[in-house]
Amino acid sequence: MTGEEIKSTLKTYNLQSWSKQKNINPISIKKAEGIYLWDYDDNRYTDMSSQLVNLNVGFGNKEINNAIKEQVDQFCFVAPSYGAESRAKLAKKIIELMPDTMGKVFFTNAGAESNENAVKIARLFTGKSKIFSRYRSYHGSSFGAGNLTGEPRRYTLEPGIPGFVKFFDPYVYREAIDFPSEEDATKYYLHKLREQIQYEGPDSVAAIVLETITGSNGVIIPPKGYLPGVRALCDEYNILMICDEVMTGWGRTGKMFGFENFDVKPDIVTFAKGVTCGYVPLGGNLIY
Ligand SMILES: Cc1ncc(COP(=O)(O)O)c(C=O)c1O
Structure with a gap:
């Protein structure tokens, strides 16, 4: 197929995510290597976003390609009740990278699914x-994760899941209040969060889910002391702190996971994207 044929076939037969279908104009990609992509006219593009902020090692990594081929030759699938060397090795490796508060990993296919499982685990564990x-x-687009999501991509899923409550994150840069310092902002937002927990009834709140650094809604770094403050509120009210590390995980913030920058230990960590860099679908939950 030529690049134009690929484009027109996709436009005819394929729904593209998050797009007004009439105006889509995908560049057909012939090859990709490292940080570069080439179209069918041999124009070279630099990937400035690591695709969906997931392609941390770039395109065409030979070691990963070979490992995938080896696995395909051994077997492509066994049910979770069987033992697979690749799953055993990866689970151990991931736990070794984590703080000592994490003991087990539950694998999923993507970030949204990880967040959905985190909610189920939190509800089961707390009884709340x-x-x-x-x-x-943004926590994903499937029904549960899409309801966790606070921005407008949530609207088509509404009316949403009962018991899912939204609160405001600290966005000091665009806040109407001119805080004298980051610490003052933190104090204000934690006070509002505490108030909201109290009004919702702490005995009914199972978990607080947050992106450690807000990703697709603006790359918003929390002000000093905010995440430890959320941790303290969670401890006070027996609420689980769930950090969505789907975008911030696997080295994207300078540490292996985003929360390591803020001196906090979450109760559940959800991950996807960089764990396989998009070479194969994978996500997971880390739990104690
Ligand atoms: C913070 C965050 N959580 C969850 C997701 C959903 O992940 P997936 O697309 O793998 O379901 C994303 C995807 O962009 C994300 O950025």
């Missing part, structure tokens, strides 16, 4: 039902 998440957030 309400789940707090933030307006300025």
